[in-house]
Amino acid sequence: MSNSLKFKGVGVILCLLLSLFAMAPTLMRGSLPQWWLDTFDPIQLGLDLQGGMHLVLGVDVDKAVESRIDTILDQTENQLHEKDIIFKRLERRQGDRLVVLVYDDVEGAKVDALMTENYPSLEAETFTGAGGYIEKHFRLSDNEIENIKDYAVRQALETMRNRVDQFGVSEPTLQRQSGHRILIQLPGVKDPDRAIGLLGKTARLEFKLVAEEANLQEAVAGNLPEGTQLLYERNTNRSTGVVTETPLLVIDKTVLTGDLLSDANVRIDTRFNEPYVAIDFNAVGAKRFDQITAANVGKRMAIVLDDTVYSAPVIRERIAGGSAQISGSFSSQEATDLAIILRAGSLPAPVKILENRTVGPSLGQDSIDKGIKSILVGGLLVVIAMIIYYQISGVIAVTALLLNLLFISAMLSMFGATLTLPGLAGIVLTVGMAVDANVLIFERVREELRLGKAPKLALEAGYAKAFMTIIDANMTTLLAALVLFQFGTGPVRGFAVTLSIGIIASLFTAIFVSRVIFDTFLQGRDVKRLSI
Numbered sequence: 001m002s003n004s005l006k007f008k009g010v011g012v013i014l015c016l017l018l019s020l021f022a023m024a025p026t027l028m029r030g031s032l033p034q035w036w037l038d039t040f041d042p043i044q045l046g047l048d049l050q051g052g053m054h055l056v057l058g059v060d061v062d063k064a065v066e067s068r069i070d071t072i073l074d075q076t077e078n079q080l081h082e083k084d085i086i087f088k089r090l091e092r093r094q095g096d097r098l099v100v101l102v103y104d105d106v107e108g109a110k111v112d113a114l115m116t117e118n119y120p121s122l123e124a125e126t127f128t129g130a131g132g133y134i135e136k137h138f139r140l141s142d143n144e145i146e147n148i149k150d151y152a153v154r155q156a157l158e159t160m161r162n163r164v165d166q167f168g169v170s171e172p173t174l175q176r177q178s179g180h181r182i183l184i185q186l187p188g189v190k191d192p193d194r195a196i197g198l199l200g201k202t203a204r205l206e207f208k209l210v211a212e213e214a215n216l217q218e219a220v221a222g223n224l225p226e227g228t229q230l231l232y233e234r235n236t237n238r239s240t241g242v243v244t245e246t247p248l249l250v251i252d253k254t255v256l257t258g259d260l261l262s263d264a265n266v267r268i269d270t271r272f273n274e275p276y277v278a279i280d281f282n283a284v285g286a287k288r289f290d291q292i293t294a295a296n297v298g299k300r301m302a303i304v305l306d307d308t309v310y311s312a313p314v315i316r317e318r319i320a321g322g323s324a325q326i327s328g329s330f331s332s333q334e335a336t337d338l339a340i341i342l343r344a345g346s347l348p349a350p351v352k353i354l355e356n357r358t359v360g361p362s363l364g365q366d367s368i369d370k371g372i373k374s375i376l377v378g379g380l381l382v383v384i385a386m387i388i389y390y391q392i393s394g395v396i397a398v399t400a401l402l403l404n405l406l407f408i409s410a411m412l413s414m415f416g417a418t419l420t421l422p423g424l425a426g427i428v429l430t431v432g433m434a435v436d437a438n439v440l441i442f443e444r445v446r447e448e449l450r451l452g453k454a455p456k457l458a459l460e461a462g463y464a465k466a467f468m469t470i471i472d473a474n475m476t477t478l479l480a481a482l483v484l485f486q487f488g489t490g491p492v493r494g495f496a497v498t499l500s501i502g503i504i505a506s507l508f509t510a511i512f513v514s515r516v517i518f519d520t521f522l523q524g525r526d527v528k529r530l531s532i
Helices: 003-027 034-039 061-082 105-118 142-167 192-200 216-221 283-295 332-344 361-414 421-434 436-450 455-487 490-522
Strands: 052-059 089-093 097-102 122-128 134-140 173-177 181-187 205-209 228-236 243-251 261-269 274-281 301-305 308-311 323-326 351-359
Touching: 003 034, 003 361, 003 490, 052 142, 052 192, 061 089, 061 097, 061 105, 061 134, 061 142, 097 105, 105 122, 105 134, 134 142, 142 173, 142 181, 142 192, 142 332, 192 332, 192 351, 205 243, 216 228, 216 243, 228 301, 243 301, 261 332, 274 283, 274 332, 301 323, 361 421, 361 436, 361 490, 421 436, 421 490, 436 455, 436 490, 455 490
Parallel strands: 228 308
Antiparallel strands: 052 181, 052 351, 089 097, 097 134, 122 134, 173 181, 205 301, 228 243, 261 274, 274 323, 301 308
């Protein structure tokens, strides 16, 4: 046997062994050592094959616009005071409009100059309001509103991705859709309610001072003092686990937000042996928290998450270092989920669950069974046709086909690709296409044999002449698959992945592996007739 053929044979054997090693975690995961499982991952199944959740979320982008106006409003109020500009009132109207009420044109001109300098994207209008006051209206431009809405969806998508990653779901699908929607598919999720709780929570963390001097009873009755907000504090009875809500009146202005957090972790309170969430601010947040606590010693500060007060401790002393804690008689799971949400960041706007479907694992198993059955039936028909038509050469082509399926499965495992139902369809298609290259080669070999060439020369000429035809035919299909992968959605991309891998494996087995098998059998033999 020539050295060249030996090297080729060793190459095929190494590929075969590597494929078997890669497939072992999928076929016999429970009996393998840990280092093996760390080296090769089992084939990941998609939502349609192993069950899970399918969610479509709608982002309330109008709220993002309102939040942007509220931020500008807070900043403008501080700037008006710093510039000693006299004004009667500052408010938001119609969602995207900021209004400053001033007493005369002189102060109005100062307001115009301030807003032009700091917020050039705002469009200004002037009206005469009731009582002779001058109303300065500032509206976000249409282009700016669209930018805010687009950014809100993109930020929501990134926040969702961070939450899903920390939730521990393998191979999730998160995609932006038209109409400010986000598609989320979570294969293998066992607790849908927890997943919805994690993904749907806005997680806007705010720190507000408690309005101690206000009359709480009147506020509950509906008579809210100006600049205050009625919230409810969440309390859990440690012995019974019953959750109650206590009304609490807070100053509407937020003194600190969760946007300045750098980390959030679950810790255990040694006094009550209960979990709580420890939070750390970044440099800006730590400085701001230091200033707030120093200026409000003896007052209560409410820690508010999505308009629910989790705790309202008294500030005993100035707190430096930028650390605080959120306690509220959490269970371990609740504390963990809250920490995940805070680490991942708050959503820029509320989201609504527009579509919620749960795919059961039994449906997934049924899909797997039918997919495997279709592969077996298609493969069996190809095997029968090849052996009847090409005899011993057909057996070699079938051997290459079986190796092709093994190599496809191994590459899915090594690349960490997800196998979906359309992916199974891609494998079925590959089974049909896998022998196409062999058919081209065999027909070329038959032509050479008809011309009177010896079997070895006919085989060599057949492979050489069919090579470029096979490459051209498969490269066009591969390019189409790559385009599908680049621009397609989840199911289409699953089909494109297996089709691409199948084409690469088919080229290798048809051109290289089958040739090595032929050369091995013909080496050193004086063959008079080729069974083809």
